[in-house]
Amino acid sequence: MDSTVDSITQDDKVKTLSDIPGPKPKFILGNIADFSMASIHKYVAKIAQEYGSISLIKIGPKPFVIISNPDTLRSILKQRPDKFSRISTIATVFESMGLLGLFSSEGEAWKRQRQLVMPGFKPALIKAFYPTMVETSHKLSGVISRSLSDEGVNTPFNIQLLFKKFTTDITTKLAFGGDFDCLQADDTELQICLKEIMPMIDSRLKSPFPLWRYIKLPKDYAVDRAIKTVKRHLKDFIESAKVNLVAEAEPSNILESMILASDDGGNGFTEDELFGNAMTLMLAGEDTTSNTLAWTVHYLAKDLALQEEVYQEIKFNLSGGVPTWEELEKFPLTYACLQEAMRIKPVVPFMSAETLQDSVIEGYSVPQGTPLMLLINYEGHNEETFPHPDKFDPKRWLELPQDTIKSNEKASMPFGGGARICPGRALSIIEMKAALITVMSEFKFTHHNGVSTTQESVEFTLVPKNLNVNIYRRAPK
Ligand code: HEM
16 A cells, blocks of 8 residues: 555544645635636645645635645556546536546446557557548648748747647547548538537536536537537448448547447447547547647747757658658657657646545545545656756756656656556657647747747646747748
8 A cells, every 4th residue: 555645544543634734715715716717727836835745725615635746646646546536527527518438437437448448549550540640740731831921921820729720630530530621621510519519618627516407508508519410420430430440450540449349249338438438539639739739839939049959850850741650759859849848838737636435645634525636747847856947948858867767757747647647648749749840840930029928828728828929931951
């Protein structure tokens, strides 16, 4: 049993929740007036800094235990799904929208789903899918290219939105087996539906009271209609995936892999679970990847000397417009920029969990059902592990011995940890490399008017808002 997290026994002499240090809560409101939801990540990090590795805030009357000690975090993450779960509002909200997928399931249901989903992330399947990433990366640079003036400039350019279209196209091909072509097409029926569904998940997760369970407003009916439409489209995608599977035998995307798993011995996915998981992949894979790319561009636009060094690496190693599968490992500095962006601006700065049984955490008794905030990135800002932690310094990932780099990767924890660690981590790194290398090989970017107006906001993920860049075509190689 771990020393920092334990189950409670009769003779445990432990302190209680009310002994956990934290800011004084106000009557009924708790600490809610001290922060806005958009900057909650900064608030909880500040509380951890002030009160130590375990602290407590109240949101309304409800206590939330904040944990920042990396050993305690790892121990909690490892003991899922049996002793800790995701915060229960996640299952409530996802279920309210019919999204019965991996991210929101718990216990035995999660174990079964994880087993069925994981084959879709096998390296061989990612490799088989890579030509689709290449094609989509070509489209990405084509869209930028066509947007430039005769002088080869576009300003101000919303590169965050473009990356979002890029990752949406990749993820829909992976999870639905269909091409939405967000990069080139105007709003299609499916795109409009997804735009309706995704923000609603965020807004229900943040809602202090689940009003939608008792009264349906027009926006709730609109979401129900959008879900019905997406389900109808997915049914068509599943039918053509089945035809494809008969012809090809090997799956070429996650949907096909999940369909194969469904046929496997009667314990497979139901149609609703297939839908839930396709939507889960959209939700988990789209904004995380596009916002990490956007944060990377934000920092490279600020440091033009570094951008030039990355460009030189790309120019030297890239044979065509988009890296080939074999070339992907040839860009250590470019990859280090992505790693550093994930450390300094992790798109998931903390995760919410819940105790499934009475537990002792760092000597405090924490009753079953207590919400926890797990600051998975806290260590990523530790001065000792990452000197000058507020500096975007990708070279820190190149200059250390391999062992230290591996342990620093673990310390920075952008993909979570334990049994529920992000299954899309390898895929997203390949996707981000393909996009960044392709864009940087052709274009240069600076902040609009030379000044960064980027602000950060938590909207399910950590988003760089108002990231406006000037984008310029580079002279041909
Ligand atoms: C930069 C990109 C990404 C980041 C930073 C990221 C981060 C995360 C994090 C922090 C978690 C929670 C892990 C935990 O509970 O320990 C997670 C879970 C998950 N991610 Fe990712 N992710 C990324 C990309 C993707 C992609 C591309 C996909 C799939 C297409 C994906 C699919 C999932 C799924 C299905 C889960 C739930 C796993 C489970 O509960 O068992 N992610 N991700």
